[in-house]
Amino acid sequence: MASRPRSSATPRDDGTSAAADPLRPSDHIDGTPDDAGAGVTQPRLKLVGYLRFFWRQLTSMRTALILLLLLALGAVPGSLVPQRSSDPNGVVAYQANNPDTFKILDSLGLFSAFTSPWFSAIYLLLFISLVGCIIPRLKHHLDALRAQPPKTPARLERLVGFTSVTTTTDAATAVAEARSLLRRQGYRVASYDGSVSAERGYLRETGNLIFHIALVGMLLTVGVFGSYGYTGQRILVQGEAFTNVISDYDSFEPGRFSTESSLQPFQLRLDSFQPTYQFQNGGWAPEDFAAHLSTRVPGGSWTEQTLKVNSPVEIGGTQVYLLGNGFAPVVTVKDPNGTVVYAGPVAFLSQDGNLTSSGVIKVPDGLAKQVAFQGFFCPTPVTTPTGCVSISPYLSKDAKALPVLQLSVFTGDLGLDKGVAVNAYALNEDKLTKIAGFRTDVPGLDLHVGDSAELPNGLGSIEFTGIDRFVSVDIHHDPTPAYALLFAMLILGGLLLSLFVPRRRVWIKAIPGRGKQPTRIEYAGLARGEDPTLARAVAELAQRHQQHLDGVRDSPPGEPPVGRT
Amino acid sequence: MTTATLAAYSVVAVYSAMTVYVLAFVAFALDLSKRSAIAQSALASAKAPASLSLATTASSRAEKAGSTAVIDKPAPPAQPTASPTAGRASRFQRTAYALVIVGWTVHLTALILRGLAAGRVPWADLYEFVMTGTAIMIGVFIFIQLWRDVKFLGAYITAIVVLLLGLASVNFYVPVGPLNPALQSAWLVIHVFVATLGTGFFAVGGGLSIAQLLQTRREMGGLARVPFLATFPASEVLENIAYRVIVVGFAFWTFTLMAGAIWAERAWGRYWGWDTKEVWTFIIWVTFAGYIHARATRGWRGSRSAWLAIIGFAAVMFNFTVVNLFFKGLHAYTGL
Ligand code: HEM
Numbered sequence: 001m002a003s004r005p006r007s008s009a010t011p012r013d014d015g016t017s018a019a020a021d022p023l024r025p026s027d028h029i030d031g032t033p034d035d036a037g038a039g040v041t042q043p044r045l046k047l048v049g050y051l052r053f054f055w056r057q058l059t060s061m062r063t064a065l066i067l068l069l070l071l072a073l074g075a076v077p078g079s080l081v082p083q084r085s086s087d088p089n090g091v092v093a094y095q096a097n098n099p100d101t102f103k104i105l106d107s108l109g110l111f112s113a114f115t116s117p118w119f120s121a122i123y124l125l126l127f128i129s130l131v132g133c134i135i136p137r138l139k140h141h142l143d144a145l146r147a148q149p150p151k152t153p154a155r156l157e158r159l160v161g162f163t164s165v166t167t168t169t170d171a172a173t174a175v176a177e178a179r180s181l182l183r184r185q186g187y188r189v190a191s192y193d194g195s196v197s198a199e200r201g202y203l204r205e206t207g208n209l210i211f212h213i214a215l216v217g218m219l220l221t222v223g224v225f226g227s228y229g230y231t232g233q234r235i236l237v238q239g240e241a242f243t244n245v246i247s248d249y250d251s252f253e254p255g256r257f258s259t260e261s262s263l264q265p266f267q268l269r270l271d272s273f274q275p276t277y278q279f280q281n282g283g284w285a286p287e288d289f290a291a292h293l294s295t296r297v298p299g300g301s302w303t304e305q306t307l308k309v310n311s312p313v314e315i316g317g318t319q320v321y322l323l324g325n326g327f328a329p330v331v332t333v334k335d336p337n338g339t340v341v342y343a344g345p346v347a348f349l350s351q352d353g354n355l356t357s358s359g360v361i362k363v364p365d366g367l368a369k370q371v372a373f374q375g376f377f378c379p380t381p382v383t384t385p386t387g388c389v390s391i392s393p394y395l396s397k398d399a400k401a402l403p404v405l406q407l408s409v410f411t412g413d414l415g416l417d418k419g420v421a422v423n424a425y426a427l428n429e430d431k432l433t434k435i436a437g438f439r440t441d442v443p444g445l446d447l448h449v450g451d452s453a454e455l456p457n458g459l460g461s462i463e464f465t466g467i468d469r470f471v472s473v474d475i476h477h478d479p480t481p482a483y484a485l486l487f488a489m490l491i492l493g494g495l496l497l498s499l500f501v502p503r504r505r506v507w508i509k510a511i512p513g514r515g516k517q518p519t520r521i522e523y524a525g526l527a528r529g530e531d532p533t534l535a536r537a538v539a540e541l542a543q544r545h546q547q548h549l550d551g552v553r554d555s556p557p558g559e560p561p562v563g564r565t
Numbered sequence: 566m567t568t569a570t571l572a573a574y575s576v577v578a579v580y581s582a583m584t585v586y587v588l589a590f591v592a593f594a595l596d597l598s599k600r601s602a603i604a605q606s607a608l609a610s611a612k613a614p615a616s617l618s619l620a621t622t623a624s625s626r627a628e629k630a631g632s633t634a635v636i637d638k639p640a641p642p643a644q645p646t647a648s649p650t651a652g653r654a655s656r657f658q659r660t661a662y663a664l665v666i667v668g669w670t671v672h673l674t675a676l677i678l679r680g681l682a683a684g685r686v687p688w689a690d691l692y693e694f695v696m697t698g699t700a701i702m703i704g705v706f707i708f709i710q711l712w713r714d715v716k717f718l719g720a721y722i723t724a725i726v727v728l729l730l731g732l733a734s735v736n737f738y739v740p741v742g743p744l745n746p747a748l749q750s751a752w753l754v755i756h757v758f759v760a761t762l763g764t765g766f767f768a769v770g771g772g773l774s775i776a777q778l779l780q781t782r783r784e785m786g787g788l789a790r791v792p793f794l795a796t797f798p799a800s801e802v803l804e805n806i807a808y809r810v811i812v813v814g815f816a817f818w819t820f821t822l823m824a825g826a827i828w829a830e831r832a833w834g835r836y837w838g839w840d841t842k843e844v845w846t847f848i849i850w851v852t853f854a855g856y857i858h859a860r861a862t863r864g865w866r867g868s869r870s871a872w873l874a875i876i877g878f879a880a881v882m883f884n885f886t887v888v889n890l891f892f893k894g895l896h897a898y899t900g901l
Binding site: 024027028029030061062064065068069071072075076078079083085086113114222231278280281285309310311312319321474476478481484485488491492495496499530532 | 739835839847
């Protein structure tokens with residue numbers, strides 16, 4: 001198969017022709033400097049000229065490098081200030097503590113750094129550059145995969161691992177032997193006049209292309225496809241059931257393309273919650289959280305499932321994750337006549353590892369005025385001047401320190417009538433008056449389970465009837481993970497190929513001796529990209545080849561030596 | 566043995582390992598000063614050291630008919646060093662290297678004891694993480710010697726390891742505790758372990774890049790006051806070794822990023838959320854991708870790419886210490 005190289009590939013005499021090489025931007029280290037890419041000559045002052053010039057700049061190695069470094073740099077601020085996406089409470093706290101710097105930083109988009117215009121600009125430019133870089137390389141590589149290794153250089157002396165031997169074997173046999181040896185070693189070979197030219201390691205460029213294309217795939221998966229997902233949070237008290245519709249969430253963030261109909265129908269109920277803690281280093285550390293749920297899809301029956309921190313429950317393509325947990329004191333509020341106007345558990349959010357919890361109870365209707373309670377719940381309390389602090393996450397059984405609910409009482413406008421969404425776990429005190437508790441004349445309420453207390457001004461009464469558990473869950477529909485995983489694997493696989501497969505050329509040339517002179521055989525190689533083991537590989541190849549030749553010569557004529565094809 | 570005794574023995578082993586590493590550091594430093602002396606005396610003898618025989622062809626003619634004779638063969642791949650004395654290890658270096666191996670054995674023992682005491686892998690809080698990470702740095706340093714002799718980096722590596730271990734033992738120490746529920750995952754084992762592996766390679770690569778920068782300065786006529794550099798490989802050789810080492814680290818780091826994402830998906834319901842720790846893992850990954858690109862960009866090979874490698878390693882160290890300690894995030898597993 002002594003075909004000639006394709007006419008478009010006119011190899012230079014030294015065999016280092018770029019034609020069969022992977023295509024590289026002109027400022028690549030292996031590239032030949034060219035004028036336009038290096039910006040040495042002025043582009044023609046025409047629009048097309050400008051555009052072409054701009055495009056070449058954008059798809060150059062230097063631009064890619066600068067953009068990569070900018071991307072790294074641009075990610076730093078997002079780690080220094082809290083982000084709305086990952087730490088919304090941190091942002092609120094930052095705003096409260098540093099209102100002035102907050103304004104400046106916020107106008108720069110630093111609190112949503114990773115969706116800010118400047119960060120988006122960096123990665124979009126980078127990916128445009130990437131696509132512009134990949135397409136010509138892909139085309140070129142597909143051609144190269146079908147091309148022949150280039151012509152053997154006239155002089156091999158200056159190439160890597162040059163070795164020269166003499167042998168009594170005739171040149172034709174030596175070349176044929178070289179050819180089959182190289183093929184067996186995975187080289188693509190082409191025979192030229194008295195020599196074999198061989199190349200291997202196309203997988204290096206294939207891997208590089210897979211790597212870069214998969215990066216684009218990853219961006220599209222996350223950026224575009226990810227917009228079909230949604231997330232929402234919900235607090236579920238023991239016994240409570242949740243139905244997967246937007247209105248049943250405490251908070252809901254739709255993706256850009258998701259709608260109510262993207263929500264898979266199912267129901268979820270918290271049956272019980274069991275935390276275990278271990279006492280160590282003078283404090284309690286969580287060991288295991290297990291939420292026992294029942295789930296149901298339309299037409300099905302309730303099935304029991306256990307939800308843990310690391311093992312989400314999956315229902316109909318939607319994941320339910322355990323985020324947090326805490327206590328929900330159960331209270332009953334009555335009007336002065338004894339009519340129940342409010343009854344039920346209220347989730348108190350934990351403030352520390354020992355579940356000192358704080359919460360709000362809002363009673364908008366049924367009493368003479370709108371009433372709210374705000375305060376703390378401590379499962380194992382010690383009392384401090386500003387309220388209870390818990391010293392254990394377990395409910396105390398010690399009669400001297402029973403779980404306590406400490407409440408201040410407010411009256412006024414709860415702001416619930418305007419139809420505006422209001423945070424159920426916080427109280428806007430602007431239009432409220434504190435009528436009992438810290439800094440008022442009336443002491444706050446201090447309730448143990450079973451206690452009840454009269455409200456000031458004859459408003460009514462409140463009874464602390466029991467303690468439930470609650471969990472907060474993150475309900476999550478994301479169509480991307482499977483694709484993200486696929487691209488991640490392509491990225492990793494492509495990377496390994498392109499970093500560790502050597503791409504190299506080797507030549508074996510046989511020069512017939514004049515008259516009775518022995519044949520001279522030359523070996524040499526050329527690295528295409530990083531290839532630290534090339535010299536050794538050429539030496540081994542030469543040795544192998546000579547062994548084969550010795551084998552050929554020593555076997556009786558007509559009987560092919562072992563291994564010869 | 567009880568958990569407490571096992572953990573106590575582990576602490577003893579850590580301090581012993583640190584002591585041995587300090588001794589190794591001293592011996593490596595003595596080796597460097599010995600190298601300086603040699604380099605200076607070579608300089609003083611005024612005869613420019615005959616450069617290593619870089620002529621690549623050693624000819625031998627054997628015209629025995631009927632056999633294959635080698636007439637031209639490359640010299641064994643020579644590592645061009647600036648001085649012919651570089652080949653032989655000094656007694657100091659041999660001692661230092663032996664100490665490193667002893668220290669490492671003790672260090673591994675400390676790790677195993679800590680793991681036994683906790684009944685799980687010993688990299689779940691910051692103290693353990695540093696302990697494992699430094700053990701891996703030394704391990705990478707030792708195993709790289711099988712491929713290339715980079716013992717001249719010994720002083721650098723032992724210094725970093727002693728500093729980190731000392732910092733961790735004094736400031737981050739926590740008694741053995743259970744795994745935080747968010748960390749109970751096979752992916753933790755993989756993710757954190759591979760991250761520390763990558764860190765080990767980046768540490769060695771960073772050292773090589775520093776050596777490369779210094780060597781470049783010397784080759785351009787500077788740094789006469791650091792004569793031992795004359796016994797180091799040439800800057801280009803250093804650069805090539807650094808590249809090979811960092812690229813391996815980069816592959817591990819890529820895997821770290823992915824295993825981390827899988828773990829995050831399991832634990833928090835999203836595989837990527839720009840949590841502080843994730844951001845830094847990303848920054849490091851992109852920086853080293855930049856380094857690899859720089860090596861392939863005209864005008865950026867050499868010192869500029871070496872700087873990127875050093876910046877990348879600095880970011881790794883930052884992530885290892887400051888981010889773990891002071892930055893708030895979901896990965897708050899320092900145990901402090
Ligand atoms: C999203 C941004 C990018 C990342 C994270 C990235 C990452 C990498 C990595 C890790 C390598 C080494 C492994 C391999 O060869 O596959 C590499 C190589 C390469 N990249 Fe990129 N790259 C990016 C964008 C680009 C762009 C925009 C270009 C075109 C200008 C480009 C051109 C190249 C080339 C030519 C190589 C081969 C270098 C060599 O010859 O050794 N890359 N890239």
